[in-house]
Amino acid sequence: xxxxxxxxxxxxxxxxxxxxxxxxxxxxxxxxxxxxxxxxxxxxxxxxxxxxxxxxxxxxxxxxxxxxxxxxxxxxxxxxxxxxxxxxxxxxxxxxxxxxxxxxxxxxxxxxxxxxxxxxxxxxxxxxxxxxxxxxxxxxxxxxxxxxxxxxxxxxxxxxxxxxxxxxxxxxxxxxxxxxxxxxxxxxxxxxxxxxxxxxxxxxxxxxxxxxxxxxxxxxxxxxxxxxxxxxxxxxxxxxxxxxxxxxxxxxxxxxxxxxxxxxxxxxxxxxxxxxxxxxxxxxxxxxxxxxxxxxxxxxxxxxxxxxxxxxxxxxxxxxxxxxxxxxxxxxxxxxxxxxxxxxxxxxxxxxxxxxxxxxxxxxxxxxxxxxxxxxxxxxxxxxxxxxxxxxxxxxxxxxxxxxxxxxxxxxxxxxxxxxxxxxxxxxxxxxxxxxxxxxxxxxxxxxxxxxxxxxxxxxxxxxxxxxxxxxxxxxxxxxxxxxxxxxxxxxxxxxxxxxxxxxxxxxxxxxxxxxxxxxxxxxxxxxxxxxxxxxxxxxxxxxxx
Ligand SMILES: Cc1cc2nc3c(=O)[nH]c(=O)nc-3n(C[C@H](O)[C@H](O)[C@H](O)COP(=O)(O)OP(=O)(O)OC[C@H]3O[C@@H](n4cnc5c(N)ncnc54)[C@H](O)[C@@H]3O)c2cc1C
Numbered sequence: 001x002x003x004x005x006x007x008x009x010x011x012x013x014x015x016x017x018x019x020x021x022x023x024x025x026x027x028x029x030x031x032x033x034x035x036x037x038x039x040x041x042x043x044x045x046x047x048x049x050x051x052x053x054x055x056x057x058x059x060x061x062x063x064x065x066x067x068x069x070x071x072x073x074x075x076x077x078x079x080x081x082x083x084x085x086x087x088x089x090x091x092x093x094x095x096x097x098x099x100x101x102x103x104x105x106x107x108x109x110x111x112x113x114x115x116x117x118x119x120x121x122x123x124x125x126x127x128x129x130x131x132x133x134x135x136x137x138x139x140x141x142x143x144x145x146x147x148x149x150x151x152x153x154x155x156x157x158x159x160x161x162x163x164x165x166x167x168x169x170x171x172x173x174x175x176x177x178x179x180x181x182x183x184x185x186x187x188x189x190x191x192x193x194x195x196x197x198x199x200x201x202x203x204x205x206x207x208x209x210x211x212x213x214x215x216x217x218x219x220x221x222x223x224x225x226x227x228x229x230x231x232x233x234x235x236x237x238x239x240x241x242x243x244x245x246x247x248x249x250x251x252x253x254x255x256x257x258x259x260x261x262x263x264x265x266x267x268x269x270x271x272x273x274x275x276x277x278x279x280x281x282x283x284x285x286x287x288x289x290x291x292x293x294x295x296x297x298x299x300x301x302x303x304x305x306x307x308x309x310x311x312x313x314x315x316x317x318x319x320x321x322x323x324x325x326x327x328x329x330x331x332x333x334x335x336x337x338x339x340x341x342x343x344x345x346x347x348x349x350x351x352x353x354x355x356x357x358x359x360x361x362x363x364x365x366x367x368x369x370x371x372x373x374x375x376x377x378x379x380x381x382x383x384x385x386x387x388x389x390x391x392x393x394x395x396x397x398x399x400x401x402x403x404x405x406x407x408x409x410x411x412x413x414x415x416x417x418x419x420x421x422x423x424x425x426x427x428x429x430x431x432x433x434x435x436x437x438x439x440x441x442x443x444x445x446x447x448x449x450x451x452x453x454x455x456x457x458x459x460x461x462x463x464x465x466x467x468x469x470x471x472x473x474x475x476x477x478x479x480x481x482x483x484x485x486x487x488x489x490x491x492x493x494x495x496x497x498x499x500x501x502x503x504x505x506x507x508x509x510x511x512x513x514x515x516x517x518x519x520x521x522x523x524x525x526x527x528x529x530x531x532x533x534x535x536x537x538x539x540x541x542x543x544x545x546x
Pocket of ligand 1: 195216217218219220221222223224225226227228229230231232233234282283284286287288289404405407408498499535
């Protein structure tokens with residue numbers, strides 16, 4: 001097999017200087033905002049109202065120096081979660097809300113602005129002292145998702161940085177997101193952590209013990225946020241999603257109660273599964289204050305393989321055929337020719353710009369190699385070519401890093417663009433159909449659009465690149481996104497495989513799940529958070545009545 005030829009191709013045209021230059025040039029949309037994101041993202045948002053006064057810059061009520069605030073925020077901060085002090089939980093608030101016209105999926109969520117009371121601010125100040133801010137830029141930053149076309153229609157009135165569980169309980173409307181590993185149980189292969197720890201940080205900590213946590217979403221993601229979004233990533237095909245890898249949670253509820261959702265046993269049939277209720281609740285039901293995670297052994301040996309195809313449909317068919325053999329791949333990722341082009345530009349590589357599959361096989365050396373050979377045959381049967389593989393640790397690490405940074409590669413290719421990220425997931429047998437229908441639309445569109453799929457799970461992303469200053473481009477991106485979501489829904493799929501609902505996907509939920517499911521969600525929300533203080537306005541569309 002062409003190990004050395006692939007390895008040299010992979011390293012070939014890459015002048016280090018070029019890589020640096022390209023990544024540096026894209027820093028407006030990637031690295032600088034990424035750093036900023038990293039720096040202050042761990043925070044607790046207090047959003048008294050649905051605030052639409054984006055243009056206003058209210059005066060700073062307290063004069064904190066941000067240089068004092070930031071280290072505190074990093075050291076002791078909590079998960080970013082919006083809390084509202086609206087006292088009137090509206091069981092059905094369809095005022096000012098339109099769900100679009102015929103066949104439309106538009107949903108405008110509007111709200112009225114109620115001035116935050118001085119009394120409330122003083123209460124917060126008494127609890128948080130200097131660990132809060134009303135600085136407009138900080139509030140706007142925390143109200144606008146990063147690397148997302150969603151705009152901050154509503155921004156929080158105050159951002160607080162609580163320091164302890166007591167503070168959390170006192171203000172109720174808060175969370176406790178420290179970054180510590182509380183207990184590692186090597187023999188049990190589990191770990192108890194505070195929610196602010198990042199998955200990458202955690203894996204650095206676990207490596208000397210020969211263990212790792214097998215979920216790999218965005219590079220800056222924290223365990224608390226990962227639980228809240230029920231995230232996954234490229235390894236989910238082997239290890240499952242966050243739903244499958246959390247053993248127990250400690251939750252602070254809206255009434256201040258601190259609830260343990262399980263024991264440390266790997267299995268349990270003890271009552272309602274509160275752990276899974278909280279996983280994916282996006283901060284709407286409670287604040288995750290502690291997490292017990294299931295760990296895995298670092299594989300003894302692994303092989304990474306790559307191959308090319310004439311079309312994305314061929315690539316998707318080959319991925320599905322591989323899954324149907326029963327081979328337990330640990331990763332199978334599909335990238336289209338546009339994504340490979342972006343990777344080449346951003347990283348100074350010279351990979352063939354055609355639809356590509358990337359595999360990872362793990363186990364013993366003999367087992368990994370055997371799997372590699374079986375899959376090589378499947379690839380040839382599906383018009384695949386240039387099958388190459390590597391087991392060199394450095395090459396493998398670089399390859400997955402490049403794959404993980406695919407979004408930033410797109411920004412390097414189109415530095416003035418933002419990305420609208422499609423995140424649909426369909427039953428495995430429908431993946432090729434979903435991708436080829438979507439690809440037809442993408443090819444006919446004036447917008448550039450890269451496709452990446454966690455192909456072994458039927459989860460497919462399109463990164464639609466558009467100029468945010470061009471209204472027409474935004475509309476076209478929304479049209480494409482809508483189309484792909486509706487294609488997935490028509491094939492018994494979902495509008496979000498791993499990124500969650502937030503506010504942007506609310507409009508699809510009724511079609512996907514039915515009104516009864518949404519009413520059930522709203523009843524749960526009303527019981528656990530009667531004053532609607534936990535991330536109000538997320539997940540459940542406002543027109544749902546109970
Ligand atoms: C380049 C890139 C690649 C990505 N790849 C993947 C991928 O492969 N798979 C995937 O699933 N996702 C992926 N993502 C998306 C992202 O990484 C995940 O959604 C991740 O789970 C978000 O974690 P976070 O810590 O950033 O959460 P945040 O964005 O901070 O928060 C997400 C939500 O969780 C809530 N929350 C946060 N902390 C708590 C808490 N302690 N208690 C209660 N609620 C809380 C927040 O209020 C918010 O509603 C990617 C993102 C990027 C930028």
